[in-house]
Amino acid sequence: MKRQELQVAALENGTVIDHIPSSKLFQVISLLHLEELNSSATVGYNLKSKKMGQKSIIKIADKFFSDDEINQLSVVAPNVTLSTIRDYEVVEKKEVHMPEELIGIVRCDNHKCITNNEPMRTRFHFLGKERGTLQCHYCNREISLSDVKLV
Amino acid sequence: MENRSLVTIANHSRERIEYLIRMAQEFEKHRNRRLLEGRIVATLFFEPSTRTRLSFETAANRLGAKVIGFADPKVTSGTKGETLKDTIMMVSSYADIIVMRHYLEGAAQYASEVSPVPIVNAGDGANQHPSQTMLDLYTIYQTQGTLDNLDIYLVGDLKYGRTVHSLLTAMRHFSPTFHFIAPDELAMPEHYKMYCRQNGIKFVEHQDFDADTIAGADILYMTRVQRERFTDLDEYERVKDRYLLSRAMLSKAKPNMKILHPLPRVNEIEYSIDDTPYAYYFQQAQNGLYARQAILCDSLGITLDDIINDKISFK
The missing domain is CATH 3.40.50.1370 (Aspartate/ornithine carbamoyltransferase)
Incomplete structure (x- = not known):
């Protein structure tokens, strides 16, 4: 690879999260709890992308995610790709899939919902791609995926 | 223990609905029974609803249960900042079943998840009123x-x-x-x-x-x-x-x-x-009594057979 094309340094071992919409970068960081990380991470913001125009990327050294952890991202950035790197090689590529249930991630936009008035975790059911909505387990309010706000 | 709470009937099957109707029919025949003698029913009305409360309390009384609770949220600790969970935990240590009306949507579902005793939803905001x-x-x-x-x-x-x-x-x-x-x-x-x-x-x-x-x-x-x-x-x-x-x-x-x-x-x-x-x-409105008698019994594990075979308590 030519030197000028490499916008963020290569990774020896760890995870690369690519194709993050730049507007969602900080939500992705927060969902993965990267602020609690001890290993090094490189964040590329507003990089050029053929597919997206602009994108963001996160490279995290010596950190590997479970499918459950990764799928939490689907609420804010359903089209990100994850690459697992070992010894500078991509050994696995993953896409995120919306889990059937989201616990403690999404805020209910119904201010009369119990979850907004009681110290408790929220819980949402994914009603399928076609519908594109989440339903609050408690008050039954449906929220469109494009309007999702995180807790 | 199986959770016998009634939060919604949206997911009830045809058979389940017909079963509760058959129970209510038995109470229409004989409304005074001692099936819940010795039990305590708590009615927690975080939002006033006189009709619904009277109906549930009548149902409990006609089944021989004792009733505790509040009709006016101003008298509860909720106004002092107590969480719903704390109120439920406290009351569930006194009562065998909790009938709850709440102004917040989803309150009954949440209460049923934290409560060791069955919760009967008597209305949660604009959500459900089974x-x-x-x-x-x-x-x-x-x-x-x-x-x-x-x-x-x-x-x-x-x-x-x-x-x-x-x-x-x-x-x-x-x-x-x-x-x-x-x-x-x-x-x-x-x-x-x-x-x-x-x-x-x-x-x-x-x-x-x-x-x-x-x-x-x-x-x-x-x-x-x-x-x-x-x-x-x-x-x-x-x-x-x-x-x-x-x-x-x-x-x-x-x-x-x-x-x-x-x-x-x-x-x-x-x-x-x-x-x-x-x-x-x-x-x-009168049928509300029979329906609620059926709901209270069902939530407390009393079956249709128990009710049909109950020959003594109303004589």
């Missing part, structure tokens, strides 16, 4: 002899009316035809119409509310068109009298037709209708 739906279903069954293939007319506030939405969902097992009659601002929301289409429930929307329109009704379910629901008060003034049921409008009604109303009524059913055989809203 005992009302149960008594509506029981009344329809009682007056028509079946729940199947009925023409049910819903009139008035179909947008915010929790009772009509719950009735719609609960009736999906019984191939009904629904008829919607409402002002534009209070029309049946699109997602309920979608629900009907997905579940094969037939529905017709009507513009007029007159003798010809309702001539095919088996059940005429009236609700109140409330002023505070309108954003445009001119619109309210225009439509407010269009959804009032007068005695003259019953001229073509079928002989089996019954008028239901969740009460309180204001003026949407002319008072002279009360004397006609079509009026059934007071019996409907």
Whole structure:
């Protein structure tokens, strides 16, 4: 690879999260709890992308995610790709899939919902791609995926 | 322990609904029984609702239970900042079952998840009110002899009316035809119409509310068109009298037709209708007692067989 094309340094071992919409970068960081990380991470913001125009990327050294952890991202950035790197090689590529249930991630936009008035975790059911909505387990309010706000 | 709470009947099967109806029938035959003797029923009303509370407390008393609780949220610690969970944990250490009315939506579901004793939802905000739906279903069954293939007319506030939405969902097992009659601002929301289409429930929307329109009704379910629901008060003034049921409008009604109303009524059913055989809203309220007796028993693990075999307690 030519030197000028490499916008963020290569990774020896760890995870690369690519194709993050730049507007969602900080939500992705927060969902993965990267602020609690001890290993090094490189964040590329507003990089050029053929597919997206602009994108963001996160490279995290010596950190590997479970499918459950990764799928939490689907609420804010359903089209990100994850690459697992070992010894500078991509050994696995993953896409995120919306889990059937989201616990403690999404805020209910119904201010009369119990979850907004009681110290408790929220819980949402994914009603399928076609519908594109989440339903609050408690008050039954449906929220469109494009309007999702995180807790 | 199996959670026997009643939060919603939206997911109840046809068999489950019919089972609860059979239980209610037993209580209609004999309402005073000692099936819950020695038990304590707590009624927690975080939002006042006199009718529903009296109905549940009567049900508990007629089953021989003792009742504790509060009718006015001002007397509880919630106003001091206590969480719902803490209140539920405290009360569940005293009572065998908790009947709860709450102004927050989803409160009953949450309470049922944290409570060691069954929770009976007596209404959670605009969300669910399953005992009302149960008594509506029981009344329809009682007056028509079946729940199947009925023409049910819903009139008035179909947008915010929790009772009509719950009735719609609960009736999906019984191939009904629904008829919607409402002002534009209070029309049946699109997602309920979608629900009907997905579940094969037939529905017709009507513009007029007159003798010809309702001539095919088996059940005429009236609700109140409330002023505070309108954003445009001119619109309210225009439509407010269009959804009032007068005695003259019953001229073509079928002989089996019954008028239901969740009460309180204001003026949407002319008072002279009360004397006609079509009026059934007071019996409907009375059925609330039997439906709630069935719900309390079922949530406390008392079966239909227990009730049928109970020969001594009412003699």
